[in-house]
Amino acid sequence: MKLLVTGGLGFIGSNFIRFMLGEHVDCTIVNVDALKYGSNAENLKDLNEADRYSFVQGDIVDSELIFRLIKDVDAVVSFAAETHVDRSISRPDSFLQSNVQGVFNILEALRRHNSEARFVQISTDEVYGDILDGSFTEESTLRPSSPYSASKAAGDVFVLAYARTFGLPAVITRCTNNYGPYQFPEKLIPKTVLRAVKSLKIPVYGTGQNVRDWIYVKDHCRAVEQVLQRGVAGEIYNISAGEEKTNLEVVKTILSMLGKDESLIEFVEDRPGHDVRYSLDSSKIRRELNWRPQQGFDEGIKKTVRWYLENERWWRPLVDDNLLHPTPWKLNW
Numbered sequence: 001m002k003l004l005v006t007g008g009l010g011f012i013g014s015n016f017i018r019f020m021l022g023e024h025v026d027c028t029i030v031n032v033d034a035l036k037y038g039s040n041a042e043n044l045k046d047l048n049e050a051d052r053y054s055f056v057q058g059d060i061v062d063s064e065l066i067f068r069l070i071k072d073v074d075a076v077v078s079f080a081a082e083t084h085v086d087r088s089i090s091r092p093d094s095f096l097q098s099n100v101q102g103v104f105n106i107l108e109a110l111r112r113h114n115s116e117a118r119f120v121q122i123s124t125d126e127v128y129g130d131i132l133d134g135s136f137t138e139e140s141t142l143r144p145s146s147p148y149s150a151s152k153a154a155g156d157v158f159v160l161a162y163a164r165t166f167g168l169p170a171v172i173t174r175c176t177n178n179y180g181p182y183q184f185p186e187k188l189i190p191k192t193v194l195r196a197v198k199s200l201k202i203p204v205y206g207t208g209q210n211v212r213d214w215i216y217v218k219d220h221c222r223a224v225e226q227v228l229q230r231g232v233a234g235e236i237y238n239i240s241a242g243e244e245k246t247n248l249e250v251v252k253t254i255l256s257m258l259g260k261d262e263s264l265i266e267f268v269e270d271r272p273g274h275d276v277r278y279s280l281d282s283s284k285i286r287r288e289l290n291w292r293p294q295q296g297f298d299e300g301i302k303k304t305v306r307w308y309l310e311n312e313r314w315w316r317p318l319v320d321d322n323l324l325h326p327t328p329w330k331l332n333w
Contacts, residue, residue, distance in 0.1 A: 002028045004073040006060050006106070007080030009033040011183045012122070012217055014043035016077065019221040021052055028052040032069060033080070034059035042314055043182050060102035063109070070109040075118040075228060078106055081152065087328070089272055092147035099151035100158070107162045107170070119159070119170040120228050125213075125238070127153040127174065130275035137281045138174075138236040145273045156236075163234040171231040173224055175239040176280055179300065180217030181307040185318050186328065188247060189301070192254045193308045194315060195324055196264060202255070203326030206270030208248030211277035215241035216295035216304075226289040237289070240280040243297040250301075257305050268326045 001024065007013045008031035020027050033039050035057055047053045058065045060080045070076065080102060082088065082095040103121065110119055128136040129143030142157075144150040156172050163170040179189045192202050223239045231237060245253075248265075255262055285291045295303075308315060325331060 001026055001075065002073045003030070004069055004076045005029055005031050006076070006078045007033055007039070009035065009039035009041060009043050009055075010079055011038070011180075012178055012220060013079035014182055015180065015217045016079065016221045016224060017044060017047070017053070019218060020225065021047070021050070023225070030054050030056060030069060030073065032056045032058050032060070032065070036082075038082075038184050040182070040184075040314075040318065059098075060105055061097050063105045066105045067109045067113060070106070070117070071113045073114065073117055075120070076106060076110065077120045077122065077224065077228060078103065079122045081122075082148065088146050088148035088151070092151075095147050095151040099148075100154045103155035104158055107158060107168065110168055110170075111162065111166050115166070115168060117169070118228065118233075119168060120224060120231070121156060121159045121170065121172045122224065123156050123172050123174045124149065124152050125174050125176050125240070125278045125280050126275065127156060128278075130277050131279055132277060135240075135279040135281040136238070138238055138284055145275050160234065169233040171227055171233060172236045173227050173239055174236060174280065175220050175223070176213035176215050176241065176278060178217045178220050179214055180304050181311070182314070183217075185315055185324070188250065189254065189304060190308055190315070191324060192251050193258070193305055194319060196255055196258050196260045197309070199260070199264070200324070201266040201326070202251055202264050203266055203268045204248055204251055205268060205274060208246060208251065208265075208267065209276075210247050210274060211244050211279070212247065213240045213279055214243045214245055214250070214297050214300075215239065215293060216300040219293040219295055222294070223285060223291050226285070226291045230289055232288075237285040238280040238282045239285060239291075240282040241293040241297070244277075244279060245297065253301060254305060257302065266326070271327075
């Protein structure tokens with residue numbers, strides 16, 4: 001099986017590549033990544049000489065490049081996206097390019113040059129908006145709140161349209177918040193760890209009561225693997241671990257693990273359009289593809305914090321004042 005993975009130097013993409021190469025000896029992977037802010041060449045540096053892995057620096061908005069790469073692959077798994085909500089508030093135009101035009105380019109390349117190849121679009125729970133009670137199913141209405149989630153929803157709609165109109169074997173996964181090794185330091189968990197290590201104040205938006213369902217990144221990778229192999233064309237699969245925590249709970253858990261006092265917590269101005277709660281019903285993928293999360297949050301967060309403490313060489317070159325800024329949506333990225 002030959003895979004084209006887009007955005008494979010990002011957090012989830014790089015974990016997925018490691019997982020697939022480790023689990024499938026017949027798998028070869030071409031990784032195309034634009035090396036923008038969320039990507040890091042160090043994530044897969046040890047694979048650069050591997051026989052079954054190759055890297056191409058490029059952007060999914062480059063249609064000629066995508067057309068060329070897609071011709072001889074068995075499947076495409078697309079992680080490539082602008083994903084940082086705060087940046088989408090500051091500069092939404094780049095999200096439109098990557099998350100809509102980029103997806104369109106992949107779909108057109110498949111339609112014209114490799115219509116039998118399976119396509120897995122990695123989306124997000126944020127396309128549904130927030131929900132105060134209950135959980136979203138795959139049939140729920142899309143109500144995105146930010147330019148980021150709006151752009152992801154638009155890309156998803158194109159995928160479903162191409163699956164129906166042109167018969168492309170395309171599927172969509174929508175996952176809850178991931179955590180684990182190699183996550184960009186701008187995100188909540190690594191940002192909290194790194195600021196706490198430096199004994200800096202930990203910014204918490206609003207009251208900190210916003211709820212997210214946290215899934216360990218390897219469990220997400222296993223779910224994508226199952227969708228890639230056995231998912232039904234034209235379908236959507238929600239992925240969640242059932243580990244709902246408030247942002248404040250997550251921050252307090254990390255501070256406790258690091259032996260830091262909760263006085264480091266600093267409540268700051270809430271992010272515009274900040275969704276109150278995300279919650280996905282993942283019974284479909286559990287029932288139809290027999291997927292289950294294997295890593296609970298209590299152990300997963302310990303492994304994650306330990307990884308950041310042991311891998312300063314990885315995160316130190318990435319960290320600057322902007323990445324650790326308490327209200328990053330106000331910055332001019």
